Amino acid sequence: MTHTQGSRRLRRSALVAAAAFAVVAGGVGAAPGAGAATPVTPKLKLVAASTSVTADRYDGDTGVYLDLGAYLTADKAPFELRVTRKSYKDPVVVAQVTRGGSKTVTKKLPAGLVKDFAGLPGFLQVTITDSKGVKVASTSDTFCPNSASGRIRPDAPATSPYPDGCSDNPFTLGSVWGVQKGWAAAASQGIGPDGGVDLKAGTYTAKISVAKKYRDVFGIPNDQPTVKVTVRTVQDGSGAARSRLSAALPGGQPRAGSAPGTLRAAAHRPTGAAGVPSNVPKPDLRALPAYGIAITDGSDGGEGDAPATGTDYLAFSATVWDAGPAPLVVDGFRTPGKEKMDAYQYFYDAKGKQVGYTPTGTMEWDPRVGHQHWHFSDFASYRLLSSDKKLIVRSGKEAFCLANTDAIDYTVKNANWHPNNTDLATACGEHSALSVREVLDVGNGDTYSQYRPGQSFDISKLANGTYYIQVIANPDHRLKESSYGNNVALRKVILGGTPGHRTVKVPAYELVNAP
Structure with a gap:
């Protein structure tokens, strides 16, 4: 099964090899802005890149999908x-960090300012008027400071230490959002709901501003740039339009990653005695x-499996x-002519030097459509338990290609804000490979969506009632891990309905109300 497509992926190439984890952890301490004797508050401003845009x-x-070219x-x-x-x-809380020299100040912001890790909700306010000055639409957009960004002047720092994108995984624990000094981040990611803003062909004026609560908190001036919007009608392009819209709107962005091969296994199998x-x-x-729990008929996935x-x-x-x-860090090595790779886990000291390894099972090639890469065996297991938490159904999914698909907690020690392998194309290998390296970086998660028969649970013959999905x-x-006491998670589900029309209710998990 493919990894989830829902989360915003981290796309910037790593600054160091993934194994040298201790170096990456310095991203916070090395954040620009140091040098001043006291912490410096950033000067923020909303700008529009152009005075006019065209939307199809x-x-x-x-x-209509609207990219107004608004930047902070x-x-x-x-x-x-x-x-x-x-x-x-506990609720999600946010704090602003300022630095100067060796001094760092963390200021708690008002409670309720954010409710999740997707960005600052309602940050960008947009009012649209027609050619006669009549208001025809008003909307708002969430601002992710980690969105598409770049320098605004030539003397600005060449790189930004901050991650790419904000997380929409409902179980994220910690995020770092930032706009580098002398940089700008896109405040307009695609305005409107899934269907876009309902504007007919014609000419409009969009007035953009930052919501007052954010202006007050961050000291942003009340600038209100205007952008001329020309809407054109394009015939016979509905399919392309939907594809374009889904790719542009938050949550529908296609994944991209580092160039294949940036994470390479060691040239040869490890020698000497294994040890940790x-x-x-x-x-x-x-x-x-x-x-992301739902009832399906098994037709999703496109593998050619014909569900009953x-x-x-x-x-x-x-x-x-x-x-x-x-x-x-897991490397797989293949003996020529063999159909499986022998897998080894590697260990590094605080300076990133390899100091140990141990055999850890095998990797196998999965030739099915939608897979076609090397899977590391026994990384995770999924089971459906009865109300008394006894095994009912076990998922057929037991082997995985590791990829950093979700930023779960970038505040933990040694978190890598710029992982290399963010999708299956970056580290899973070709069938002809002799060796493969698969990495799960600190602070990052690997998410799989179990929608295909053999991976999702067949509940056709199960009675209605309470069950638990066990991960x-x-x-x-x-x-080898530092702890095995947090390797199991349960999610309660309640099955109902009738055969062919089953339903599922998913109670909130503590304060996380995401089915």
């Missing part, structure tokens, strides 16, 4: 926010509760993440 309304679409610029110092929650029983020093940093794999008529499946997404302090990380403890 495709035949059959219900709205940061000057004098970086604009940095820390977004966290202590646990899933007792004091070496190890990864801490943690399972998160399932989400009237068959009901319980589909879901599941994430396993690495809380650190070390990355999970298990490292089920056989083949991988």
